[in-house]
Every structure is written in structure tokens, then in C-alpha cells.
Amino acid sequence: MNTVDYTQEVPIVEGRPTLQEINELIAKPLDTKPDKKFYIALAVTLSMLTLGVIGLGLSFYYGTGMWGNNNPVGWGFPIVNFVFWVGIGHAGTLISAILFLFRQKWRNGIARFAEGMTIFAVMTAGIFPLIHIGRPWLAGYLIPYPNQHSLWVDFNSPLVWDVFAVSTYFAVSFIFWYVGLIPDLATLRDRATSKIKKTVYSLFSLGWRHSNRHWQHYEMVYLVLAGFATPLVLSVHTIVSFDFAVAILPGWHSTIFPPYFVAGAVFSGFAMVQNVLIFIRKIFNYEHIITINTLDRMNKIIILTGSMVGYAYAMEFFTAWYSGVQPEQFTFINRAFGPYAWAYWIMVSCNVLFPQLFWFKKIRRSIPIMFIIAVLVNVGMWFERFVITVTSLSRDYLPSSWAYFKPTFVDMAILIGSFGFFFTWVLLFTKSLPVVSIAEIKSVIHGAQPTHEGH
């Protein structure tokens, strides 16, 4: 039975590891050769990726007709996947930037990894806007560049905003992540024995000498970048939601979308981070760094954002009814009881019902159960995007043009491929860079900060 002494601050890192021990522990995956399990995992993700590449190859060779998209349903899996993956990215930035600004020290153990996932998720997401268009070789038209045709992009279109939002997001996240890595790279450089490693680490640690002034500047830059990244957490998914909200389609044309999408993004992102961390802490023996308390806290955020999402679902129904607009009302009835009811109820149960189990502390702290719930959350969040995109399109204003969307093999292959792409990066990340910030963990171990304890 766990009893918590609320007069005491819960230690972030359990036990009393020394600085040296932390160095050793975090650098261990980088020092050792990958084991068999790693290769098996990599083989799986690469196979998935290959499947996706085949799917993409077919799509490029024959055309977007290889997918299930049809005349009313212009957007299918690629857009669903895009929104899903952008959403996954959001947890990372929230953890590393917002929680940093809020001085939530428990984030220190998970921030690096979450942020890495942000980058990979945005990379994965970034594939989809390119491939979903009919003529991907002309994707450059979406970028405003001076040209002899005097052609310009249409800044009214949310898709152009997307281009900026996602590329900005990627750039800022990447810089933020890299800046955070610098002290660790220097630590690794100092430990490195092989010449190649030393050179590479030296190069990327930009001459970091752990000097006081370095730290001073670093802290300032990190703070400023956190400040930059914070609005992006809100803006990126807001803009992604505009892809839908700006349209006049019933089920899309909704002012609730921006907060609802952001909450959903954080929700799914946390679930994904939680899922992967459960493996990481186990495999790399980080259980005392990424403690059950941290996971507990993450689960609390999952229940919070899950409830926000649930509220949004309810509110959508209310506004549809309150609007008095028949097509709008029908869209929601159709979601719940129409041909895509199965998708809707998967979404509701996974996103609203199951996360409510996290009200129970036992469940919040039970690794197998929280893992399953978080997996379900991601299933549910993928279906949320599917429900929004496909059900609204498949039955819009004119009943004469309604049609049912059915994904094809290629759709599935690309979806699986996106997971392969993402997890391949994750796997490579675990073996090439410290997945936990050495410097930041050192700052929260016992005795790292001056306290008034015992005085």
C-alpha cells in the first residue's frame, strides 16, 4: 500500500544515484552494441516502413486512385494520418516547453524523449500533405516563392497556413531539442573513448565546456526557446483544425475545433509518450528516473485532456442541435447511428470511457492497465480524425452524392508504413542519443539543489 506524505515533495528521481552513476546509466545504450532484441524490433519497424514505401510507390505510379478516396470523400487516410501524427507530436512540446515554464520538474526525466518523439511525429506527419495531393511533384506550388508566372499562393487557404505551421513547428522543435542536447553531447564527448565518437560529439556540442557562463547563456536560450515553443503547442493544432473548421461542411464548420483539437493532440501525444516510455524505462533500467510517479502524473494529464475531448464531443452535439441547422444536426446523428457508427463508438469508448478509469489510483499506477488504456486512446484518437474527416464528407448536403468510403490495401499499407517510419526513428534515437537529459536529471537528483532540509 502506497501512502504519500503530502508534507514532503515527492522526489523526482528515486534513490540517491550519484552524478557519475547517472552519466553511466544514460550513456549506457550509446556505449553498448545493440542487442538481438533491438535488431528484431528494427526489423519489424523496417518491414512496416517497407510496406509503406510499397504503398507510396503504387500511389505515385498509378495515382491517388489507389486509395479509397472517392467523389464526396476527397480526404481519406492520408489526412487522417496527418492530423493524427501532428497530434502525437504535441505532447513532446507540451512536456518540454510548457511544463518547463511551469517549473514542473517531473518533466525532466521524460522531456528529451517526448521531444524526440515530437520531431519524429512531425516528420511522419509531414509526409502526408506531400503525398496526399494528386500531383505530388508539384508540391512546391504550396510555397510562396517568386516566379516568372507571377503566381502566388492563396493565403486564404488553411492548407497554406498548414505549410507554415508545420514547418515552423518542426524548425522550432528541432532547435529546442538540439539546444537541450548540447550539454549532454558535451558530457558524452568527455566520456567518449573512440576517436570518431569524440569528433562527432565535439562537433555537435559546439565547444561546450560546462562553464558557468555557458550555463547562464544556455538557461536563457532554453527559456526563450521554451517561450517560442509554447504558443506553437496551441497554434499548430489550431491551424490544423482550421483545415476543417474553415470549410462549410457540416461537421467541419465548427468554432469548437481549435481547443478541441489541441486537447485531443495533447491527449494522444501523452498516450503515445507513455506507451513508449514504459518500454524505455524497463529496457534501459530507468525505473528510478522515469518513476511510476511520473507515469501517474502523465495519466492525470491523459484523464484531463480526455475529459476535455469528451466534453467537446458532447458540445458538438449540443451546438448542432442548438444551431437548428438540419444538415449539421444530421451529421452528428449520422456519426452516432449512421453507416460509420462503428467508428464513432470506437472513438467514444476509447477516448472518453476508458481513460475515466484513471480516476482510480491503482489503475493510474498499474503499468499493464495504463499501457492498454493509452493504446486504446491512440486507437480512439486515430478514429476521431477518421470520424471527423470521413463521416462528414461521406454524407454532406446533397443526399444524391453521398457515398461510403472504404480504405484499400494501399491505404492500410501507408498507415502501417507511417508507424514503421516513426518507430524506426525512435529506435535509432534510443541507440544514438541520450533518451533522458543527463543535465536535467542531474538537476533534480537528491542534493542537486540547495534546500532548507534539516536546517
Next chain:
Amino acid sequence: MPESQEKSNKFWKGLKDYYDDPEILKAKVNEFNDGVSDDFDTDQLSGISRRKFLALLTASAAFTATACTDYRDKGEIVPYTKRPEEIIPGKANYYASTCKGCSLECGVLIKTREGRPIKIDGNPEHPINKGKICSVGQASILNLYDPERLTNPTKNKNEISWNVVDKEIIDLLKNAASQNKKIAIVSNKINSPTSLKVLEKFKEKYPTSEFYFYELFGDNTKRNAWEKCYGTRNTPSVNIDKADVIVSLDSDFLSREGNFIENTRFYASRKDIMKSSNFSKLFSVEGGMSLTGMNADVRIKLKPEFQHEFVLSILNEIILVHGIKSKYLNSNLLSILKKYDFTDFISKQNLDKKKVHSLVESLMKNQGKSIVIAGDSLSEKTHIAVNLLNEVLNNSSLYNRQSVNIEYTRVSSMSDLKTLVDEMKNGTVDILINLNANPVYHFPSDLKFADAVKKVTTIISLTESPSETTALSNYVLPINHALESWGDSNVRNNVYTLQQPVIAPLFKTREKESVLLTWLSEDAKNFTHDIYRKFLMDSFKKEIYSKENTDVAFKPFWYSAVHDGFVELNGKKALPFNFNINNTGNLEAPKVQNGITLHLQPSYFVGDGRHANNGWLQEIPHPVTKVTWDNFAAVSLKTAEKLSVSFNDVISIEVNNKKLELPVMMQPGVADNLIVVELGYGRENSGEVADGVGFNANKFLYAENLISPFILTNINVNKTKYIYKLVSTQEHNFLTNPSIRNFQKVRKIIFEGTLDQYEKDPKFLLPEEKVLHGITREHKYTGLKWGMAIDLNKCTSCSICVASCNVENNIPVVGKDQVEVGREMQWVRLDRYYSGEPENPKVSTQPMLCQQCDNAPCENVCPVNATNHSPDGLNQMVYNRCVGTRYCANNCPYKVRRFNFFNFRDHFADAYYENDVIGLVNNPEVTVRSRGVMEKCTFCIQRIMEARENAIREGRELKGDDVKTACQVACPADAMVFGDINDPESEVSKYREHDIGYLVLKELYVKPNITYMAKLRNTDTEEV
């Protein structure tokens, strides 16, 4: 200038320079410092001059530049070295001719560009079809360029030259004639007097020749009945436009029977909202749900075998009950009529009393101003009874005796055909010639024609494309497409039309008449390409010119006739005919067994199957069910329940030991215990497109237990365990799901009312609505602004606009697999909505095309500005700029945008429609869209541009009337009006301002530019 002053003006680099130091002066003389130019030996330099160097530089730059471009050789473009006088590149030429798609043979106007035909429309001056033709005529241009057209004569599937073929066949014919062996010639009905003359000459030459004419469908029964009643097989056309009440008895006179182009025009002229007091009233009594029934003001369900009894009951009611007197009534007739009590019939058939009584009352009230039309598939007796009914009601005044359907060739009777087959089996038939006919597919299977064919020594097929018959022929001789041929036609007694070629034969083909002429000249060398033209001219001179009593010399008369495409035969007077009751025989209705009935009907677009290899026609959705690429068994919902089948379940139909399995289509409005199947499908050996599309139900024709060849009673139907996927462009779930019924009304897509309501209050449908306000600064459209009005009262959903648009705008064929996943590409579609009870639905239809919204929601979401607005109010699509995000299509509330998911020309049937020949069908003014590009209706912008160019050249303002869109030109009902909505005088603005003109989904404030005129049903009550 003094030295000091000169010095002070001088620029100096340093003090030494200022004081003219000798060192500096010396250095100034030498341009380069010592040693700098030591290595610079002009002799050692290469001898290339500066000029040459620059030339080489430019040349290599040019080489590099061109090597890096992705220039692909797109073929040669060869200019005219000597331009033909009549051709101006970029300018279309138009030629009048005759359509040979079916036996109506309408006058057409063919548009050619640089010598190749690209579009067929009706000849506007033609007195019968007045500028309109059907979908088949529109799409028939594709057959000219069909990749599977026969290109070369073949003998036993080996290519052979015409010369050899002619020689061999002439010998064979001579032999047959000398040995007194039969030469059987099978042909469709011939309406061309000159073709017939060729055949007569052929018979003179080869006296053992025998001709057999047949049509799978047509008015043969009607003519038989007419002959009995009036003593002539020439049936008058009917002035439907003068009828206040039209009663259609299983007659699809608006789309499949008679000259439906003319009928539609007449019908629509009485559904003109600008003259609402003049509305006619259409009753349709039918079993299946036909296009006519769909448009009827009052529709009554009745199985086809009871039509006869129905007509007799009406006669009973009006004569015996209401006491209408007629000179045709004799005691015999009265005694028969007594057996058919109207009330009994109503209760026996469980008909809607109100509707049926209203029908009878309307007929009696409008004596002399009403018409009863019997369907072609009904029995001869029914036709006779209907003729009698029309006479009793004095409706014969609506018969147009000036424009009578004449008959050159009589369709062979079943017994004639049986004799032919017997003779073939006996071996007395030596040569069988198929004159562009397909008897193996069309002849009733009872005849076992295909087996008999094997006993014939020589089978010669003269035809355009492969078929079931050519597969069994020894000689397959390709003939010219109608657009490559001379010819004539005389369908109505008052009009003689001429057919002229508009392109030289693309392949080694010949006109069928010129082949026959060569054969009867007995020497293959006598063939010349104008052999038939000369014959035609001679014949024209004798038969037409000489009888016209004109002062004009022959040549000018001929040229003007060819130019016009027709000659009106004024000399002929009104043909008299009088009803003779004594020849009509026993009118008693046959005893009908209760059970499931099979009704065979023509296909809407592939006719009797002869157009089955035309992808455009296969892909036009069925006007009622919206199914493409298939036929099916249409059954009512109750019958489906009884058979425990649903959509796509395969049933097996068995009549006289002949079995056919085909899928079920639950069709609201079909009479119970009735199965309607369309013919013309299930072709074999007929080409990539036609083969295997649908199911061949021809085998049921002429079975023994028949009311008429097309109505088979008491058939066996069983459910099978199979499923066959029918594809349609609209979902079927409206029938089964009551929660989504009537959406078209709730969502203000369809407005409908009755004529009575309208007459009481013209604003009843659309009372003054709240003014909608936008939140943006909107563009003010001054000057010309394009818009369209579509009158839903006139529109019959015939889908000719779809066919016309396909041809005009280079719409690809996508195939069944792509229609299944909702990727049909047609820019215009005919939306169909049901309302009311599924057993007795009201049908509303609506042509839906790009609404060219002022606040187009597609435009602001396009990230690359590929769709934008023109100053004259067009929503434009820039294909080159389009990257294919499909966002525009998502945001279009009308879902009229079409996306090229594939390069469909390449994707359909292994690039069937992508080759050098088929490419010629494309309209050169319209871009052929590539894969990954969005497209949609452009309001025929190419026509607008052409009109604008003309206006500029003529130095005048472009007017709204200058442009006619392809759909508008094709619409036989003139339901579409296009023009300038900013011009208050224009026709389109009058529609736009009309009380019942409405915009679809107006509340979205997208401000569409297509106004729909609400449909007013002419029912007695105010119920819709």
C-alpha cells in the same frame, strides 16, 4: 587654361602623382607592371577569336539547356502546305447529315475541326427533331474512333484485300443464283429509299436473294394494330403539344418509344412555367418505373398484362356508365365491353380509386384534347383497344396527318424467320449476308439461329464492329461509320433527309451500299469511292428533285439539299385514314394467370445492344435507378420481400426451360409481382467495352406463353445464393432508411408544389425570405455575368445533357470498378430523389452541375489559387496550377467537382481509350486533364471564348445570347437557359426573378448562379 588651373582640375592619386614624379609618369606609360605580362605570350594563346569563343559558349549553353529540359516528342504537327479552301485552322466547320444510330434517323449537324468530326448535335432546321438528338446520337461519335472498329476485310479471320473479296463473293453470288440457291440478306429496318433501291437492284441481279428485316424493338405491333384499324401501316405522329391530357399506358414516349425527341419537345412546351395556365396533365399507367412514369403528374401502378383489361374497363366506364356516344359502337363491341366493369377492375387490381377516376374524368372532360398512348411492348389487341378509345374520345384530331411515319420495309414475321432457319438447316441457303445486323445476338433463341448458321456455306457480315455474328462469319467486311458515308432517309412522309460524309474513311472500309453496288456490277474493278454517291444523286434526281416542281436547276438544288441536310416534301398532302371498327377482331382480353410477370424493355442508352461498345453510353447512369454498366431485375420492395431478396442478390428467372440469373434491384414504384429487365446487355465477342456487361435476357423473347413478345406471365423466380454487385451513382438507402427520407425537401434542395397552389398564390413555395448578409466585402459584378436557369417542370431527366457534355468536354470513361468507388467523371449529373411511400413514390429529378457560385467555397480553400473567379462570374479551374489537394471538392456543398484519381484514359481497360485514333475525338478547345487534377463544369468556357472572339472581331459587345452551352444545346426539352443575368431583358434573368425560381442551398450564402424552377405537379388537389 593656365597650368596651375589645369593642375588643380586634375585628379591625383598621391603627392608623387601631383608633383609629376618621373617614376609615376613612367609607370603610367606601361599599363602593366614589370613582370606581370611576362607569361602573356599571344602566340601561345589558342587561335579562337573572341567572336568564335562567344559562339561556342552560347552553343554549349544552349545544348546544356536543351539537354536538361524534359522535352518529349509529342509527334509531328504538319501544317497545311495547301490549305483546303473551306478549312481555317482553329475554326469549326458544320455539316448537316443524318444520324444512323437508330431507325428514327434524326437530322444532325456535325461539327468538324481541321477535318475531323468532334461533335454531333441535332440539325436546328430539321422539322422533326429541331436541333436535338438523343444520347446515342451524341455519343455515337465515339464509335467512329472506336479502337476496335473493323479496319480491314477478313476472310476466316485473315486479312484480305477488298479486290479479292469482291471477286470471290461475286463468284459465289453468281453461283448461288445460277444454282437457284438462296441468298438470305438480314438487315435492320431500312428507312433509306436509296439503300432499298440498291437492294432491289441486287435482287434483280441475283433473283434468289431474299431480304429479312427485323428490329428488336420498335413500333411494329403498333403498326400492325394501326393497319387493322385504319387500313394503313403508316402511323401518324401525335401532336402531344396540343393534348391537355396525356395518358401513357406502359409507354415510355419520353425516352424510349416513338420519336421521343419530338415527344419531349411537345411535352415540355406544355410544361412551360411562363405559361402556367397551359400545363398539360400526364397520367402514366405502368408496371415498371420508367422515365415517363417518373415524370407523370399522376402515376398508377398496373402490371402490363392487365393493360388490355384496363382499356376495356375505361371504355366500359365512359360508354356504358357516362354514356358517351360514338359511331364506332356496335352491339358486338358493347357486349364485350359489358364484361369489363370499371369498379370491378379497380377493386380487383387494388388501384387507387381517386387517381383512376381522375384519369377517366380528365379524359372525358378533355375529349378531342387528350391522347392515350399505348406502349410498344403491349399486345396488338391492346393497341387496337387504345385506338378505339382515342376515336371514341375524338382524340384522333391530335393525329398529325401531315407528318406520318412511313414504312419502307416491313419487319419479317416470326414465321418468316422460322422458315429462314429451316432453310438454313436444310442447306438450301447458300449465302447469308448480314447487312450491319447482328442476328445471332438478336434473333430469339428459340430459333436456334446460331446453330443454323453453321449449315450455311458462306456467311458474309458487312458491319462496323465485331459482334456475335461476325464471330461466326466467313467474310467480315468493314463498312463506313455513318460519318463517313453517303445516304438518305425518309422516316416521315414530309421530310427527306440526306446523309453526307464529313471525313474520309479512317480505315479500309466501304459504304455497305457501294459494296453491294460493286457486287451487282459483277466486277470488282467497278468499285469507286463515289459509286454510291452517284447512285444516290441519280436516285435523288428521280425521286425527289423531279417531284418538287422547282425552277432551280438540279445541281444547285442538290447542293442546297446536302447543305441543309433535308428536303421538306411539300407536295405530299395530309394522309387520310379512317377508323374501321369491323376489322379489329375480337377485342376480349386474354385470360391472364396470376403469378410473377417478366417485362422486357429496351435499355435507355445502349438500345437493343448495338451501342454496347460505347463507353460513354454504358456509363451514363440509368435515369431511374442510376445504375451504370449493367442491367438488372427491377422488382418492387414487396416482391423483393416475398422472394426474400435484397439489392444485389442474384435471382434466377425461368421461363420455358430457359434460365437467366441476374441481380435484383429494388425499385420503388414497380408493380408487385413484376420483374422488369432491360435488353441490350450481355454481349459477347463485341469488344472490350461491351463484352460481359450485364446479362443477356434476349433468350426470353418470343417464348410461348406470351401476351406480347416482351411480356411473359407466370414465370418462375428463385433466389440463388450468389451476390452480384450492381454499381450506381446514387446510394439506395433512402428507401430502407426512413430517417433520411425527404431530405431533399428539408434541406431546400427540391421545392415542389402543385399547379393549383401556384395559381392561387404564385409565391406559395418561396415566400419573401430574409435577406442574407455576407461578412466580407463582396465583389460587385457589373457588366456581363453568366448564369443559368433550369426548369424542372420541363426536365425529364433524359440525360442527353450528360452525353453532350461528355463529348464537348472530353470526359473520360472510368469503368464499372471506378463508378463503384464513386469516381465517375461526368460534369452534369441527374440527381433523383424519392418522396412519399416507397410503394408509390413521387420522383423528383434535378440536373446538378457546377453552380458557379459568387462566393464559391471551393475558391478560398485552394492553397495555390488553381480555382478562382472571372470578372464575368465564372468559377474557373486552372488545370496547370492544380496540385490536387481535393480541398475544393470537399468544400463544395453541391459535390460537383470531379477528381482525376487516375489517368482514366490509361486506367480504363488497359488504356483502351488512349491511342492515336481515339484521341481524335477530343475537342481541341478543351484540355485533356491529366491524373491528379480537379475538374468540373466550366459553363463551356471554350464556347464563351469563341463567342467573345467573334464579338471582338465584329466590333460589338458580347451578349448573353451569343453563347449556348453544350448541355443547353442538347436539351430536347429546352429546360436549360443560359445567358447574362445582369441583363434584365435576358431570358435567364426572367427565370431568375420568377416566383418559383430558387437557388439550391441558398442559406449557405454561396450565391449560386443556377436558378431552378420548382416543379409544379398538375394534380387535381393541392396535395403534392
